Amino acid sequence: MTTGPLVDAGSRARHETTRPVLEVRELRKSYGDVAVLRGIDLDVRAGEIVSLLGPNGAGKSTFVSIVAGLRRADSGSVTIAGLDAFAQPRAARRMTGLAPQDLAVYPVLSARHNLRLFGELAGLRGRELAARIAEVARALRIEPLLNRPVGLLSGGQKRRVHTAMALLHRPKLLLLDEATAGADVETRGYLFDVVRELAADGSAVIYSTHYLQEVEMLGASVVLLEAGTVIARGPVRELVAGHSTPTVEFRFAGPAPLVVAEPGREGFAECHGDLLRIATPDPAATVAATIPALGEDARRLRGVEIVQASLETVYLALTGRRYGTGGELS
Ligand SMILES: Nc1ncnc2c1ncn2[C@@H]1O[C@H](COP(=O)(O)OP(=O)(O)OP(=O)(O)O)[C@@H](O)[C@H]1O
């Protein structure tokens, strides 16, 4: 075990001296008048797992689909392992594995047949293909399902087969778009093991999700997308240190009053409907100072919550929105 960190550090250093697996420059895409991607720049290195976060409609799936060659960009460039993905789409696609957000399985065919078709498209043949099917089936625990028509599997089982198809050829660039949607906790564990293993082997991974917990489980760095723009990029720890302080939230029956009891903190308080939110380095002191200052409004107080600095408060600081109670973006 003592050699673990040394091996990791060595392999990271090796990857950093080489060109990134994915290089995206000034990527733009509009649907009619609506700009969905507004000039995205992103590098992902070998061994790196990037979590793509952002609210519904931020452009995550559009981005992933363009990188995978399924949709066309209006302008910009995508380079995968040094190949211009727009000029050489087939070669680029062979190096890429994509599990789209919407399931893309043939329901009447068996899981094995689905995997075989997909593997052949990725250039695998014969024994190698059979060995890879066995490998992903073992990793994602779908061995007992291989001979059943995919249409008859449960939602989570279908998702596993669908994801296995993206992993089959051990792609240099793996794109998983909400791969754990509908998956149970165990399945998520199997999937993350495979993703970590591929990354350790030198693949670059982009993983879109609404669950902050998953970012930490994967040891991923973060790309935060908002309305087609990257608004933050980096390791979770750096983002938290750079963008976020704890916040105290006072919830009222009816509209929240803008009460700031601590001198100099006026700019750190804001009201959103029934919520008074104060960003503060010392939440306990802010609670203690604010409650007596509420006066008559204290009778309408329904709850006080301290939100510690985390990826959640980074998101709050950057977008003004909170995560849902399940830890997902809202
Ligand atoms: N084929 C299309 N035609 C028109 N508009 C589209 C099309 N595909 C996506 N959009 C729009 O582009 C925007 C971004 O969609 P996208 O699916 O990339 O978001 P997302 O970040 O993946 O969201 P979610 O978290 O809901 O999956 C949305 O406003 C969506 O309505």
Ligand SMILES: [Mg+2]
């Ligand atoms: Mg999406």
